[in-house]
Amino acid sequence: MIVAATQFAPVAGDIDANVRTIAGLIRAAGADGARVIVFAELAVTGYEPTLIRDTPGLVLTEDDARLEPVREARRAVSAAAVVNGPVHTAEGRPAVTSLVIGPDGGLLARYDKQHLYGIEQEVFAAGRRDGRFELEGTRFALATCYDNRFPGLAERAAADGCTVYLASSVLSADNDSFEKVYPVRAREFALHVVLGNVLGTNEDGVGCGAAGAWGADGERTAHAGTEVPGHVLAEVG
Numbered sequence: 510m511i512v513a514a515t516q517f518a519p520v521a522g523d524i525d526a527n528v529r530t531i532a533g534l535i536r537a538a539g540a541d542g543a544r545v546i547v548f549a550e551l552a553v554t555g556y557e558p559t560l561i562r563d564t565p566g567l568v569l570t571e572d573d574a575r576l577e578p579v580r581e582a583r584r585a586v587s588a589a590a591v592v593n594g595p596v597h598t599a600e601g602r603p604a605v606t607s608l609v610i611g612p613d614g615g616l617l618a619r620y621d622k623q624h625l626y627g628i629e630q631e632v633f634a635a636g637r638r639d640g641r642f643e644l645e646g647t648r649f650a651l652a653t654c655y656d657n658r659f660p661g662l663a664e665r666a667a668a669d670g671c672t673v674y675l676a677s678s679v680l681s682a683d684n685d686s687f688e689k690v691y692p693v694r695a696r697e698f699a700l701h702v703v704l705g706n707v708l709g710t711n712e713d714g715v716g717c718g719a720a721g722a723w724g725a726d727g728e729r730t731a732h733a734g735t736e737v738p739g740h741v742l743a744e745v746g
Contacts, residue, residue, distance in 0.1 A: 510544055510545070510644075510645060510647045510673075510744070510745050510746050511541075511542045511543050511544055511742050511743070511744055511745070512543060512544065512545045512546070512547065512673065512675075512701075512703045512722070512742070512743050512745050513534075513538035513541070513543035513545070513546040513547065513740040513741065513742055513743075514547050514703050514704055514705050514706075514720040514721050514722055514731060514733060514740065514741055514743065515534050515538065515546060515547060515548050515549070515705050515720060515733075515739070515740045516549065516705065516706050516707060516708055516716070516718045516719075516720040516733050516738055516739065516740075517530050517534065517549075517552075517707070517708060517709075517738035517739075518707065518708040518709025518710075518716065518738065519549075519551070519552055519553075519554065519555035519556070519707065519709070519711070520555060521554075521555040521557045521560060521711070522554060522555065522557060522560050522564060522567060523555075524553055524554060524567065524569075524575050524594075525575065527552060527553050527554065527555065528553065528575060528576060528578050528579055529578060530738075531548060531552060531553070531578075531579055531582075531590075531592060532578040532579050532581070532582035533582075534546065534548075534739070534740055535579065535582040535583055535586060535588065535590050536582050536585060536586055537739070537740060538586075538588070538740040538742070539582075539583075539585070539586020539587070539588040540586060541740070541742060542742065543586075543588055543740070543742060544588050544589065544644065544645065545588065545589045545590070545591070545644060545649065545673075545675070545703075546588055546589070546590040546591070546740065547590075547591045547675050547676075547677060547703050547704070547705040547720075548590065548591060548592050548593055548677060548705045549593065549677055549678060549679055549705045549706050549707040549716070549720075550593050550605065550622075550653050550654045550677045550678050550679045550705075550707075551593055551594055551595065551605060551679065552592060552593050552594065552677070552705070552707070553569065553576075553592060553593065553594030553595075554567050554594055554595060555711055556679040556707065556711040556712055556713055556716075557711065557712050558628045558629055558631075558632045558633070558712055559628065559632075559712060560712075561595050561603070561632060562631070562632045567595060568595045568596065568597055568603045569594050569595060569596045569597070569603075569606075570596065570597055571596060571597075571608060571616060571619060572616075576592070576608075576610075579592055579610065580610055580614035581614070583610055583611070583612060583613075583614055584612065584613060584614045587612040588612055589609060589610065589611045589612055589617060589642075589644055590609070590610055591607050591608075591609050591651065591675050591677060591705070592607070592608050592609075592610065593605065593606065593607045593608075593653065593677040593705075594606060594608070595633070596608065596619070596621075598621065598634045600634045601634070602632065602633055602634040603632075603633055603634065604621035604622065604633055604634050604635075604636055605621065605622035605625070605629065605633050605653055606619060606620065606621050606622070606636075607619070607620040607622075607640060607651050607653060607675075607677055609640075609642050609651070611644070617642045617644070618640055618641060618642035618651065619640070620636065620638075620639070620640025620651035620652075620653070621634070621635070621636025621637075621638070622635070622636055622653035622654070622655070622656060623635055623636045623637065623639075623656055623659075623662070624655045624656045624658070624659055625655070626654070626655040628712075629655075639651075639662065639665055639666070639669075640652075641666075641669065641671065647672060647673060647745070647746060648669070648670050648671045648672060648673070649671060649673045649674075649675055650662070650663070650665075650666030650669070650671040650673070650674045650675065650700075651675050651677075652674060652675070652676050652677075653676070653677050653678070654676070654677065654678040654679055654680075656676075657676055657678070657686060657690050657691065657694060658686075658690060660693075660694065660697065660698075663694040663697070663698045663700060664697075664698055666698070666700065667698040667699065667700060671700065672699075672700060672701060672725075672745070672746055673700065673701045673702075673703065673745045673746070674694060674695070674698075674700040674701065674702045674703070675703050675705075676691065676702060676703065676704045676705070677705050678704060678705065678706050679706065679707050679711060679713050679716060680706050680707075680716065680717060680719070681713065681714040681715055681716060681717050682715070682717035682735070684717075687719060691704055691723055692723045692727040692728070692729070693727065695723040695724065695725055695726070695727045696725075696726060696727030699725045700725060701722060701723070701724060701725055701730075701743070701745040701746065702722060702723045703721075703722045703743055703745065704719075704720055704721060704722065705720055706718055706719060706720045708736070708738055717735050718733055718734060718735040718736065718737075719732060719733065719734070719735055720732075720733040720740075720741060721733050721741050721743065722741075722743030722745070730743050730744070731743040
């Protein structure tokens with residue numbers, strides 16, 4: 510199974526532009542053999558909690574028509590993708606949500622970020638359930654940025670038969686997660702960890718890229734660099 514980790518600089522609040530970029534990356538990664546493609550936290554809108562709070566039109570539904578180019582791209586390359594954005598909940602506030610859309614364009618899974626950080630607690634509703642999906646016999650777990658600081662998510666994933674842990678994040682160059690979180694989760698729980706990250710300025714700072722993967726021994730197996738948008742491939746089993 511080949512998984513692609515992606516990175517690009519989202520345009521703040523421009524869903525159409527970001528969806529076009531996401532669709533293009535799906536087509537490119539799928540053409541390179543990726544069966545699952547992972548994007549950064551809030552890739553659809555950019556990591557802009559204040560803008561999302563003040564602009565209700567940026568909140569998506571699970572079947573949002575604005576995501577149709579993403580569904581078409583997935584069908585074109587017969588791959589699944591993990592796309593993160595603000596999505597409506599029954600509680601009123603949106604969640605920071607990973608929508609996993611399968612090779613046929615249908616929804617395979619939804620995961621709402623459980624551990625909110627800083628201003629996120631004022632804008633979003635916290636999720637209450639772990640995220641899982643299965644594709645071609647491989648079982649995947651989902652986590653979003655600050656979630657990864659809590660080892661219980663990865664521990665439960667391993668106990669539930671997952672072998673791949675997909676992380677959608679927004680990280681700057683001074684974030685210690687690259688050394689103290691992702692490789693540790695991989696090594697402690699024998700999981701392949703695949704990270705989608707951002708480039709460019711956002712409300713949290715400046716994204717540093719470095720999307721990629723760690724093997725079940727905690728060693729880096731893929732690195733997308735820190736400057737160029739695109740994808741990198743990782744073999745996860």
